[in-house]
Amino acid sequence: MVSKLDYLAELGVDAVWVSPWYPSPMADGGYDVSDYCNIHPDFGTLADADAFIAGAHARGIKVLIDLVPNHTSSAHPWFAAALMSAPGSPERARYHFRDGLGPDGSLPPTNWGSLFGGPAWTRITETDGRPGQWYLHMFDTTQPDVNWTNPDVNDMFDDVLRFWFDRGIDGFRIDVADSLHKDMAFPDTALAPNGFGTCMPSNGHPMWDQPALADVQRRWRAIADSYGDRVFVSEANCPGRLAFLTPDRLHTTFTFDSVFCEWDATSQRHMIDHNLRLHDDIGAGTTWVMGNHDQTRPVTRYGKRITGWPFPESGVTPESQKVWAEYLFPWPTDVETGRRRARAIVLLYLALPGGMYIYQGEELGLDESENLPIASLQDPSFFKTNGRTRGRDGCRVPLPWSGQVAPFGFSPRPDAEPWLPQPAAWASLTAEAEEPDPNSTLNLYREALRLRRETDALGAGSLSWSDAGDGVLAFTRDPGFGCLTTFGGPTTLPDGADVLLASQPVAADGTVPAETTVWYRLP
Numbered sequence: 001m002v003s004k005l006d007y008l009a010e011l012g013v014d015a016v017w018v019s020p021w022y023p024s025p026m027a028d029g030g031y032d033v034s035d036y037c038n039i040h041p042d043f044g045t046l047a048d049a050d051a052f053i054a055g056a057h058a059r060g061i062k063v064l065i066d067l068v069p070n071h072t073s074s075a076h077p078w079f080a081a082a083l084m085s086a087p088g089s090p091e092r093a094r095y096h097f098r099d100g101l102g103p104d105g106s107l108p109p110t111n112w113g114s115l116f117g118g119p120a121w122t123r124i125t126e127t128d129g130r131p132g133q134w135y136l137h138m139f140d141t142t143q144p145d146v147n148w149t150n151p152d153v154n155d156m157f158d159d160v161l162r163f164w165f166d167r168g169i170d171g172f173r174i175d176v177a178d179s180l181h182k183d184m185a186f187p188d189t190a191l192a193p194n195g196f197g198t199c200m201p202s203n204g205h206p207m208w209d210q211p212a213l214a215d216v217q218r219r220w221r222a223i224a225d226s227y228g229d230r231v232f233v234s235e236a237n238c239p240g241r242l243a244f245l246t247p248d249r250l251h252t253t254f255t256f257d258s259v260f261c262e263w264d265a266t267s268q269r270h271m272i273d274h275n276l277r278l279h280d281d282i283g284a285g286t287t288w289v290m291g292n293h294d295q296t297r298p299v300t301r302y303g304k305r306i307t308g309w310p311f312p313e314s315g316v317t318p319e320s321q322k323v324w325a326e327y328l329f330p331w332p333t334d335v336e337t338g339r340r341r342a343r344a345i346v347l348l349y350l351a352l353p354g355g356m357y358i359y360q361g362e363e364l365g366l367d368e369s370e371n372l373p374i375a376s377l378q379d380p381s382f383f384k385t386n387g388r389t390r391g392r393d394g395c396r397v398p399l400p401w402s403g404q405v406a407p408f409g410f411s412p413r414p415d416a417e418p419w420l421p422q423p424a425a426w427a428s429l430t431a432e433a434e435e436p437d438p439n440s441t442l443n444l445y446r447e448a449l450r451l452r453r454e455t456d457a458l459g460a461g462s463l464s465w466s467d468a469g470d471g472v473l474a475f476t477r478d479p480g481f482g483c484l485t486t487f488g489g490p491t492t493l494p495d496g497a498d499v500l501l502a503s504q505p506v507a508a509d510g511t512v513p514a515e516t517t518v519w520y521r522l523p
Contacts, residue, residue, distance in 0.1 A: 012449030113196030117384035177234035286354030300368035303338025365441030457481035496523030
């Protein structure tokens, strides 16, 4: 990672978020942590992590790392001790172990389903060989949920925060930040179509946004504040996630509506207005995202027949999300269209008030690897659903850096194999290939981030919408900045507009092509 710090600095980012780099059996891409205070040997050592942090800071880049507090790996020493201990023991009290239902305890304690498919409970075999208790796992069976009512859990994660703050990291991205605490009455939930209880975030759900979560967040915020300029960003999907953003809790939370909103001018405007209004009401900045390690890459998403869900003025409703089932259908991808739209949408979002996270590879215009060989797939959701869900491996394929054939500079060793195979078509999308091309997606991102940093109108602040006609979004920001996106056919720039940057070339007469965003200086 240290060798790519100059690439990040040249890209123009302010901070880098590193996915879990901890020791892990890698049953879920590192989100099954067996030691929170060390580095997986495949990635290096603690000394390498220190060098990365120092190198990033020397280039003016802050470092955030993943905190995975909802569950440990089943290979964590705590869970190994729990399996060797008796029911009711202190070791088991660190997790959610419960007796099963029925006369022989052969039924799960609740009907809850796992987010990866199947039940959220797994029965263990006790040390004497008898069928025993059940343990809770919101995700894979290898990721047992810890019990946040237990002081040991709270103290351990306090120590984890301090360990990494002491090593110089600038903040944490909190995985599943809206869970952690569970309703300890363990009520059943309404049945989902798969026959298990619903498990998606919703108001009043026993696995999400429990009141005691506020206490955890306040405890963490006090630790962060004791180190000075440190930040948290939450990964949360529960309806009440903005309540996390008070001065004594968390700093920011991802705005996932920008991931799921369809390619449509009206939906995008409603989505933008909705989120700016909600964040303004609580005095917090909006944090936009186009994709991440859990979502289909934007180039592929915007190249589908269905590009996301409609976003009505009132915000996302169950009715507007019914299109999601069709979105998930394996429609073919028009990559050229998807890449054109993804270039346009990133300029739109970068021009909005607030901050933005860029997922690795978006700056190269990478598409989803939709045809990975079955034998190469690793995502537990693929296996837990018997292949009905393809999983997230397609967006996790390692970046192409250089060369004409895989592994595209993945390693100094030409025979090194990355964890997932790279598409041959990526030969034209390597960082090396895009570097000299002024029209490449890489150079579009570099120029956009440079202008964003140097333009007083961008970043924090407000916007004013302009009437630009159907299928067009246009707004201005003071002082003297304009942004226009064509979701439908071509349109024309305002008289006297001086183009700063465009996702596709603008004609000399000011005609903006279809599916294009333009940044311009106002006369």
